[in-house]
Amino acid sequence: MAFEDRPLLSPTDMQFDLVSAIQEDISRSLVSWSPQHVYGHLDKTLLLEEMTWWEQKNLEVNGLAVEFCRELKANHQLIAPNPCLWGRWREKQVVSPEAKAAIAWDTLGRAMRSLPTGLKSWITKHWVGMCGTGKFKVLWGLEKTAACPHCGSFEDHLHVLQCCAVSATQEWERRVSALSTWMDMRLTDHSIKKAILMLLGGVCDPTLPSTQAISPVVQLASWHNRLSVTKASWKLSQELIALGFYMREQRNSAQHSDDNVQLRERHRTANEGIHSQFDMGPDDLP
Ligand SMILES: [Zn+2]
Structure with a gap:
């Protein structure tokens, strides 16, 4: 979704904050990106060695995301966990x-x-x-x-x-x-x-x-x-x-x-x- 060529992302779109952050990073990146769709949760039907490199990497990143989410939940930081945002709010006395x-x-x-x-x-x-x-x-x-x-x-x-x-x-x-x-x-x-x-x-x-x-x-x-x-x-x-x-x-x-x-x-x-x-x-x- 972040790679879709859409002129305007609406705040009501699913995962707006995440997608807009990725789009911002892509727009600043000097690298040329070639998106490729990968199906999720393939580990339920395939062995690791049966997956392509892309599918293995998707599984690896998904595992890291779940682990990070658990860490945020444990520290009560799941809502607005962005440290830069907190720093900004503190600096501006928001x-x-x-x-x-x-x-x-x-x-x-x-x-x-x-x-x-x-x-x-x-x-x-x-x-x-x-x-x-x-x-x-x-x-x-x-x-x-x-x-x-x-x-x-x-x-x-x-x-x-x-x-x-x-x-x-x-x-x-x-x-x-x-x-x-x-x-x-x-x-x-x-x-x-x-x-x-x-x-x-x-x-x-x-x-x-x-x-x-x-x-x-x-x-x-x-x-x-x-x-x-x-x-x-x-x-x-x-x-x-x-x-x-x-x-x-x-x-x-x-x-x-x-x-x-x-x-x-x-x-x-x-x-x-x-x-x-x-x-x-x-x-x-x-
Ligand atoms: Zn007045």
């Missing part, structure tokens, strides 16, 4: 070693699998802070300023949840209230509900306790695990992810409205130009 140990990876995995594709993409980008906010739009050359469309402050992924503009805080309060009702309807334990709402308060206002310089979603996942929520905990994970997504949607609606700070600045500059031309009077006109 996931601290403490959070890594505390996060309910299985619960998050269950939640992720049943999310709509758009939400999956969004949370993956939000997780590392690399998403379409002012900070990255400037880095990508799409905007000249990283100003928040609501309030004009520097905007990164955390600011979307922490923006002090009236429309943003109203939306936040509305979403948190909806989440509180959602937890009541599912008879969530009072102490768990209180802890989650306290954490959300800390996410929105970094001066409050319980906030660290890591992604709010990571914090939520961490608390989630420590509190050992019910078997419907993955649904709570989805609600928390959706809360962040709705704040992002609200931010985007401001970006494309007349309430946009950058748009207001452009209007002001254009109005000043018109007024200065008007003040010059008609004398110089042909």
Whole structure:
């Protein structure tokens, strides 16, 4: 599959991470590759000496893969075992070693699998802070300023949840209230509900306790695990992810409205130009 000449690999394809990693290695390789299909599990029907060299090598590599998989399972590293990825997350403070140990990876995995594709993409980008906010739009050359469309402050992924503009805080309060009702309807334990709402308060206002310089979603996942929520905990994970997504949607609606700070600045500059031309009077006109 990795050798197939397909222009675009979809994240929904089987073994997407593995296949895309192999394709990347092939594209960087200076060697010319000639793929050859080999049937698997031939050792069930053939003796080793009856196999071709290719079939023997396939059997050998498969055995090494199974052995490596067992090793990862034994060390609880089967999920996201890539050491480079962990190193990167640690360096960028996406996931601290403490959070890594505390996060309910299985619960998050269950939640992720049943999310709509758009939400999956969004949370993956939000997780590392690399998403379409002012900070990255400037880095990508799409905007000249990283100003928040609501309030004009520097905007990164955390600011979307922490923006002090009236429309943003109203939306936040509305979403948190909806989440509180959602937890009541599912008879969530009072102490768990209180802890989650306290954490959300800390996410929105970094001066409050319980906030660290890591992604709010990571914090939520961490608390989630420590509190050992019910078997419907993955649904709570989805609600928390959706809360962040709705704040992002609200931010985007401001970006494309007349309430946009950058748009207001452009209007002001254009109005000043018109007024200065008007003040010059008609004398110089042909
Ligand atoms: Zn703002």
